[in-house]
Amino acid sequence: xTETSLYRWTRDLHLYxxxxxxxxxxxxxxxVFFLNHAKVATDRPTSVVTFQNxxxxxxxxxxxxxxxxxxxxxxxxxxxxxxxxxFTRFVKATRHFVFPVSRPGLEASVDLDVDGRTALVxxxxxxxxxxxxxxxxxxxxxxxxxxxxxxxxxxWKWFAxxxxxxxxxISVSGIYLWYxxxxxxxxxxxxxxxxAVSLFWIIYAVNR
Amino acid sequence: xxxxASATFEKWNRKLHYYLGLYFLFFxxxxxxxxxxxxxxxxxxxxxxxHRTETGYERAMAPPRGKTDLARARDAVRQLDLQGEIEWPAxxxxxxxxxxxxxxxxxxxxxxIDLATKMATVQHWENGGLTVFRIFHTFxxxxxxxxxxxxxxxxxxxVVAMDxxxxxxxxxxxxxxxxxxxxxxxxxxxxxALAAGxxxxxxFFASVWR
Numbered sequence: 111x112t113e114t115s116l117y118r119w120t121r122d123l124h125l126y127x128x129x130x131x132x133x134x135x136x137x138x139x140x141x142v143f144f145l146n147h148a149k150v151a152t153d154r155p156t157s158v159v160t161f162q163n164x165x166x167x168x169x170x171x172x173x174x175x176x177x178x179x180x181x182x183x184x185x186x187x188x189x190x191x192x193x194x195x196x197f198t199r200f201v202k203a204t205r206h207f208v209f210p211v212s213r214p215g216l217e218a219s220v221d222l223d224v225d226g227r228t229a230l231v232x233x234x235x236x237x238x239x240x241x242x243x244x245x246x247x248x249x250x251x252x253x254x255x256x257x258x259x260x261x262x263x264x265x266w267k268w269f270a271x272x273x274x275x276x277x278x279x280i281s282v283s284g285i286y287l288w289y290x291x292x293x294x295x296x297x298x299x300x301x302x303x304x305x306a307v308s309l310f311w312i313i314y315a316v317n318r
Numbered sequence: 319x320x321x322x323a324s325a326t327f328e329k330w331n332r333k334l335h336y337y338l339g340l341y342f343l344f345f346x347x348x349x350x351x352x353x354x355x356x357x358x359x360x361x362x363x364x365x366x367x368x369h370r371t372e373t374g375y376e377r378a379m380a381p382p383r384g385k386t387d388l389a390r391a392r393d394a395v396r397q398l399d400l401q402g403e404i405e406w407p408a409x410x411x412x413x414x415x416x417x418x419x420x421x422x423x424x425x426x427x428x429x430x431i432d433l434a435t436k437m438a439t440v441q442h443w444e445n446g447g448l449t450v451f452r453i454f455h456t457f458x459x460x461x462x463x464x465x466x467x468x469x470x471x472x473x474x475x476x477v478v479a480m481d482x483x484x485x486x487x488x489x490x491x492x493x494x495x496x497x498x499x500x501x502x503x504x505x506x507x508x509x510x511a512l513a514a515g516x517x518x519x520x521x522f523f524a525s526v527w528r
Contacts, residue, residue, distance in 0.1 A: 125498060129511040132491045133519040139491075142484035145462060146477050152463040215527045241527065243462060251368070251452075254359025262526040269522060270357055274350050281339065281346055288336045298340050305341040309348065312479060316457075316472045317424040317450065 117290060124283040131276040134269060141242035150240060152217065155232040164188050164227045170207050171200050171224065179259045182209045185222055189231050193218070194260040197253055200224075213262055214241035245270075328500065335493045338486045345483045352455035355448075367448035374441045381433055382416060388469055391418045391429075398438060400427050403459040403470045422470075423453040 165188065167181045178198040185207070186195065193213035200207050207222040218233035236244070249257040249267050258264045288298050355364045379397045382390040391404045394416070402422035411417035416431040428441045445453065458477050459468030468474055498508045 122504075125494075125501075125504060126507060126511040128491075128494055129498060129508050130515040132494065132512065133515045135487055135491055137519065139484040139487045142480055146458045146460065146480060148462040149460075149465075150462050213526055214523065240462070241523075249357055249359075251356050251359045251364070254364075257359065265522065266526075267357060269518070270353070274353050274357075277346070278350055281343060281350075284336065284339050285343070288340060291336075294333075294336065298336065301337055301340040302343060306344050308341075308479070309344045312472075312476055313423075313454070316422055316476060 117287075120283045120286050124280055124287060127276050128280050131273055131280070134273040135277065137242050138246055138273065141239065141246040144239040144243040145246060148239065148243070150236075152234065155234050157234075158230065158232045159189075161189050161229045161231065162227065164222070164229055166222075166224055166227055171202075171205070173200075174198075176256050179256050182207070182220075183259070185209075185220060185229060186211055189220065189229060191216075191218060191220075191231070191233075192260065192262075194248070194258075194263045195256070197256070212244065213260065214244055217244075328496075331493045331496055335490055335497065338490050342483050342486050345479065346487075348451070349455060349483070352452050355452050356455060363448070364452075366446070367452040369446035369449055370443045371446075372441065372443050374439070377438050377440065378436055379431070379438050381436060382431065387416075387418075390416065391420075392469075394418075394429060394431060394438065395420055398427075398429065398440060400429075400440075401470075402426070403457075403468060403473045406466060422472075423450045423457055 164185060167184045169177075170181050173181050178200075179195055182195050182198045186192070186209075191211055193211040193216060196210040196212060198207065198209040205224045207224055209220050211218045211220060215236055216233060217236055218231055220229055220231050222229040245266055248263050248270070258267060288294060291298075355361070355367045358364050359368075377398065379394065382394040382397070384390040384393050387406075388404065395401070395404065400420045402420040402425075405419045405421060407417050407419070411430070414433050416433060417429065419426060419428045421427075424445055426443045426445075430439045431437070432439070454476070457473065458480070459470060459473035460466065460477075468477065495512075498504060498512075501508075
C-alpha cells in the first residue's frame with residue numbers, strides 16, 4: 111500500500127466509522143454528567159403490585175449463582191416483567207426469595223413469599239438520562255457469572271464493546287492523520303505532552 | 319455567516335477537533351481500556367484487576383473532634399494517617415461507635431472507632447496495580463442512587479477531568495459532524511454511516527425502553 115492510499119483509507123475509515131459510532135459516544139459522554147452529578151431518590155417506588163398464586167419452581171431454596179437465574183426468571187415472567195436480574199437471594203429465616211430487575215427506564219425489586227406463593231413487586235420508572243447512566247454501567251464488573259441474563263444487556267455488551275474498539279481505532283487513526291500535518295506537529299506534541307502530564311499528575315496525586 | 323468568519327470558524331473547528339483529541343488522548347485510552355475490563359469480568363486480566371490484599375490493625379487515638387460527622391471523620395483520618403474519599407455505612411453503627419470508610423483508587427479502609435475505649439479498629443485493603451487502574455473509571459466519590467457528596471479535593475479534580483473529557487468528546491463529535499458536512503464528496507456515504515449509527519442506537523433504545 112502506498113503512503114497516499116494508506117492516508118486515504120485511514121482518513122475515510124476515521125470519518126465513516128466515527129460517524130457510525132458517534133451516537134453511542136454521545137450517549138456515553140452525556141451519561142458521564144448524570145453519573146458524576148445527579149442525585150435520584152431510588153427509595154420511592156412509583157408502583158407496588160402484589161401477584162398471587164404463583165408457580166414456584168423446584169430448588170428455589172437451594173439454587174445459587176447462575177443456577178438461580180432460570181428460577182428467578184420463571185417468577186419474573188409470571189409478573190410480566192422483562193429485564194436484567196441483578197442477583198438472587200433466598201432468606202432462610204423468612205423463606206423469601208428476593209431479586210432486583212432492571213432495564214433502561216425501569217428499576218424493580220421482587221420479594222417472593224415462597225410458602226405464600228405471593229410476590230410483591232416494587233418498581234420505579236426512570237428518566238432518559240438515568241437510563242443512559244444505567245447502560246453506561248452495564249454489564250459492569252459485579253456478578254460477572256450471571257451478567258447478561260437478559261437479551262437487552264447481551265446486545266448492549268456488543269454495542270459497548272463496539273464503541274470501545276471503534277473509538278480506539280479512531281484515536282489511533284487520528285494520531286496518524288494529525289502527524290501528517292507538518293504545521294501542526296509542534297503544537298500537537300505540546301498538547302499530547304500536556305495531556306499526559308495532567309493525567310499522570312492526577313493519578314500520582316490521588317495515590318501518593 | 320460572512321465568508322471570512324466562516325473560514326475562521328472552519329479553521330478553528332478543525333484545529334479544536336485535533337487539539338482536543340491530542341490533549342485528551344491518554345484520558346480517553348484510560349477510560350476505553352478500563353471500560354473493557356469492566357465489561358468483561360470473566361477475562362483473566364479483569365479478574366487480576368480485582369486483586370486486593372486485606373490487613374487489619376488497632377490503634378489508640380484521641381476521640382475525633384468536630385462539629386459535624388464529616389469534620390470528625392476528617393479528624394480521625396488525619397490521626398490515622400489515611401487519605402481519600404469518606405463514605406458512610408449503609409446501616410447505622412452500634413451506639414458508642416463512630417464508623418466510616420475512606421477510599422481512593424490505591425487503597426480503602428473501614429474505620430470503627432470505639433468512643434469509650436478510644437480505640438480504632440481499621441480494616442485496610444491495598445489494591446493491586448490493575449485494580450487501581452480500573453477503579454479510576456468509576457472513582458467519582460458520589461453515587462446518583464445514594465445520599466452524600468464527594469468530600470475530598472482530589473476526587474473533585476478527577477471528576478472535573480472526567481467531565482472535561484466528556485465535554486471534549488461531545489465537542490469533537492459535533493465539530494466532526496460539521497467537518498463532514500463541509501466535505502461534499504463524502505455526503506452520501508457519510509450520511510449512510512451516520513444514519514446506520516443513529517438507527518442502531520434508536521432501535522436498541524426503542525426495543526429495551528419501558
